[in-house]
Amino acid sequence: MSKFMKFMEEKLMPIAAKVGQNRYLNAIKDGFVYAMPFLIIGSFILLMVNLPFTDSNNALYIEWYSNFMGEYKGELVQPFYVSMGIMSLFVSYGIGMSLSNNYGLNSTTGGFLSMYAFLLVSAKLDWLPVGQVEGAETLFLISDGGWMPIMDARYLDAKGLFTAILGAIIAIEIFRFLVRKKFVIKLPDSVPPAIAKSFELLIPIIFVTIIFHTLNILVISSMDVMVPEIILKAFAPLLNMSDSLLSLITILVIIHLFWFAGLHGTNIVVAIVNSITLSNLAVNQAALQAGETLPKIFAGGFVDSFIFMGGVGTTLGLTLAMVRSDNTHVKSIGKLSLLPAIFNINEPIMFGTPIVMNPLLFVPFIMVPIINGTIAWFATKYGLVSKIVTLVPWTTPGPLAALLATNLDISAAILSLSLVLLSYFIYTPFLKLYTRSLNESEV
Structure with missing residues (x-):
């Protein structure tokens, strides 16, 4: 002994x-900690709309609950979709904020930069006529004949976690490198700090846009898949073993x-x-x-x-x-x-x-x-x-x-x-x- x-x-x-x-592990930990209250609430919403009371052959069957969920479950479950359903978005912001703070950068702008980088490679968006989306008029409350933005949200949930982690770290490293090399826009001291900080982020945003968007275009054009799908496949053995x-x-x-x-x-x-x-x-x-x-x-x-x-x-x-x-x-x-x-x-x-x-x-x-x-x-x-x-x-x-x-x-x-x-x-x-x-x- x-x-x-x-x-x-x-x-x-x-x-x-x-x-x-x-610093990277601490930033990832902080990202999950910041997101956890939203994920807990979303999980409880999922629990409430899926209680084991809907099977008429089960001793726990409650008729009014079954009828109520049959009619309103789609509306009631929405908080789950905008919490657990987009958890990677929360995590990417939290990681970027924490890592920026560790480097002495502005944590708020760092969080937004990380979230922006993640969205560039994880969420395609396009405008489609309402008629091409079945049930869009009633589901999204849009008048017939209009157009609506459609965002691919498949990888905003847990399937995009590894992309969010890697994207946030890379984006903040780009931010740190440009600030360290003084390759940012500096406004006079008379300018309000919030405005000065927003302009400081302009050049990092340009670099992040070029790098992440170019990567996204190359991957989609050459492999016909999204970046998160490639990363998810790379980590699949780890998830299976886990x-x-x-x-x-x-x-x-x-x-x-x-x-x-x-x-x-x-x-x-x-x-x-x-x-x-x-x-x-x-x-x-x-x-x-x-x-x-x-x-x-x-x-x-x-x-x-x-x-x-x-x-x-x-x-x-x-x-x-x-x-x-x-x-x-x-x-x-x-x-x-x-x-x-x-x-x-x-x-x-x-x-x-x-x-x-x-x-x-x-x-x-x-x-x-x-x-x-x-x-x-x-x-x-x-x-x-x-x-x-x-x-x-x-x-x-x-x-x-x-x-x-x-x-x-x-x-x-x-x-x-x-x-x-x-x-x-x-x-x-x-x-x-x-x-x-x-x-x-x-x-």
Whole structure:
């Protein structure tokens, strides 16, 4: 164990520190954080219009709900389409704003530049006569004989996430390069700052337009596909592998090793994990809307629903064990940590027990999430619980999060609660060893 601790201090912690300070990963993380409130609201809208009350052969059937959704579902689901349905647009702006701020550039103009670059290669727009779009008069409230703009929004949702990420980074690097070389328009100090900043962006916009629009034209003319489709195909193997049990376990091990070393492992890898889980969530939501079988397991808040109950390490089970401990120190930390743990906040127990750099609690801290994740993965794979279709706030208590995320599947909530109890029983003997060591040191 001493060799392992030395390895953690000398090898792992420097790597984790560099990863945690990487400006690109931090910008991607911020982009998802800024977009998350909109995505959560959109997900709940999707949940509300797809509650399992419409099947007349189901015991949960509610006639008035089924009739109401049959008539108004199209109108009610619109907030979903303009949140989850265009999530890449939100993310591209957030990444550009964060990365610009990191470079000391104007964050607002950087955000708009990134969003503009993303739209150049992801959203073709044309004007069509209303008659060419079936049902346009009633659907979009346009008079017959008029014209309407049609934008291809297929890649504004999660399918465009990787394009949004790459486009935002490239656009801001162009912005930074031009500002550093002073190749921008500078107005006198007497000009209002907002106007001066807008003119400063003119030349970067010209360069971004030339580069991104030329790329778009070349790709469409030579390959007859959109740029996001090419990028999506390039990342398809990663997305396919990400839904495997091995990928889930690998991510859990990395997160918990970083946390054990005293670093916020979740924040370090969240940019990569969110790219995967939100893409998978969008696939499930599209399948739900189409009435098809949901394909993805590791989607949305899967880890929050079935693994991170109480926070990383499934420490709600440990907190319950600590509350029942005979050791005064351990018991007091457990009581102090119980309420935050219910809402998946476990810094008090991580640093108060402590778990960080505590060799006696290392094994359960790593193994409990792996065991729980494996059980939940197989339970989902074989249909014992439903797949994730709704994004819920990470502070939602595990069983409730599982219930909401799986479209009110009671078995998912029962599984989540059962995994909390399982973690309690696994942690208990290790906690007794730890309290014994504390008692001996106090003698």
